[in-house]
Amino acid sequence: MSTVRLLVLGSMLRRGVSHGYGVYNDLTSWRAETWTNVKPGSIYHALEKLEAQGLTRAEASEIHVKLGPSRTEYSVTEQGKAEFESLLRSALQSFEIQTFAVGIAFMDMLPRGEVIRLLSDRASALKESASFLRTLPTEEMPSEPSKHPELTGLWENYVSSELSNTLNLITKLEAGKYRFLGE
Known part of the structure; x- marks a missing residue:
């Protein structure tokens, strides 16, 4: 896209x-x-x-x-x-x-309920991704990049941060923050 x-x-x-x-x-x-x-x-x-x-x-x-x-x-x-x-x-x-x-810049051009649903779908996918990342094997002396604890930690932290931000935004939208299409 x-x-x-x-x-x-x-x-x-x-x-x-x-x-x-x-x-x-x-x-x-x-x-x-x-x-x-x-x-x-x-x-x-x-x-x-x-x-x-x-x-x-x-x-x-x-x-x-x-x-x-x-x-x-x-x-x-x-x-x-x-x-x-x-x-x-x-x-x-x-x-x-x-x-x-x-x-996010254009989310107000859709109805609030639809945006909340889309963000909820994103949050679910982020939760699933974070869970998967926690299961990846790591090695103290990595034999390959995918087993490097710093690399998997970086991605787990990124995904967890995105999940937290998404859930915070959903909470704000459910509380009526911002104006959306049709309001």
């Missing part, structure tokens, strides 16, 4: 209609580079691909800010909105921290 794709579609859906520079400004003002690996050039590449796949529609802007060619504005198609929602649902269950972060 592409975090760039999710970020670009999310920015455009929040704006309604946007040009590439507007999406770039959103991501810059959100400081997305601190919680994702998005590069400015990837925004324009994503816009081209989204349009080629029928997920966005491009039109020449009626507003001429400067002399020269008109700026292209994009809107998200119904197919693009469905793609965004699918990517968002996947992101809210992802173990990959940057993908999950983008899911």
Whole structure:
């Protein structure tokens, strides 16, 4: 799943209609580079691909800010909105921290109950993963990387931390924190 794709579609859906520079400004003002690996050039590449796949529609802007060619504005198609929602649902269950972060950024664009369910599914998968990691054999003098206690400990701590963060977020959402679609 592409975090760039999710970020670009999310920015455009929040704006309604946007040009590439507007999406770039959103991501810059959100400081997305601190919680994702998005590069400015990837925004324009994503816009081209989204349009080629029928997920966005491009039109020449009626507003001429400067002399020269008109700026292209994009809107998200119904197919693009469905793609965004699918990517968002996947992101809210992802173990990959940057993908999950983008899911959190746009979670308010789904109904609260659905977000809680998706996060609960993530928590269940994280619990299962943490349990599995605790069963892995380790060796004081590891014969292979998978048996290194520091490596398995690192992953167990990461998964346990993600589980704790996810459960805390679920508690906040169940208590009514934040505003979601339809509220």
